Amino acid sequence: MLTDPSVLLSSPLFQGLSTKDTISLLQCISVNRKKFSQGEVIFLSGEPINRIGVILQGSITIIKEDFSGNRSILAEFVKGNIFGEAFAFSNNEKLSVTAISASESEILFIDANRIFTFCASACPYHSRLIENMLKIIxxxxxxxxxxIDVLSKRTIRNRLLSFLQIQSQKNDSNHFSIPFNRQELADYLCVDRSALSNEMSKLQNEGFFSVSKNEFTIYSSKGNK
Structure with a gap:
């Protein structure tokens, strides 16, 4: 049990619940927490899971590797986010991805079966938990x-520009940061890092955007700085 359940109130899974309701809910569902070191595997591809994770501290990366060991980053999650729910709710479907701790982290694990199983009192905060879970999914x-839309593009250039357009729209700004370093961005786009760097240099020279580390500025039209 958490000594301070209020740490969960920033998570979308517990949105709309008070600290008191959260305490009652944690008594209703089966939870445990565990700390992980950077690079440590949390969920391993090929194994079934029956619990979801809520990130209390740190961040995690969801990756997929092919038979040659090539790695693709599928998602990055930070404090308050949940992960593993798609497989935990899929009736022992084996994981096709691996969850790795991207930093020192602490995870709260929740038994997936207890989320959609009402307690005897049918408490209203349990109903809110289910509603929040459906919104997250x-x-x-x-x-x-x-x-899928990004990866449907055939060239590195179009994949990158499509990704940056989505990030710009999400941030409602032409200036934004992305949650990836260069290698992680290449993994996300499923392209070679060197080829990505070359294409980024070309696009900068052509005036599509400027970049400093993971911060981008997209120009409204080609060459319009």
């Missing part, structure tokens, strides 16, 4: 569709 489906 819906939003993640939108993110998945965004990545």
């Amino acid at each position: 819906a939003k993640k489906n939108i993110v998945l569709n965004e990545k």
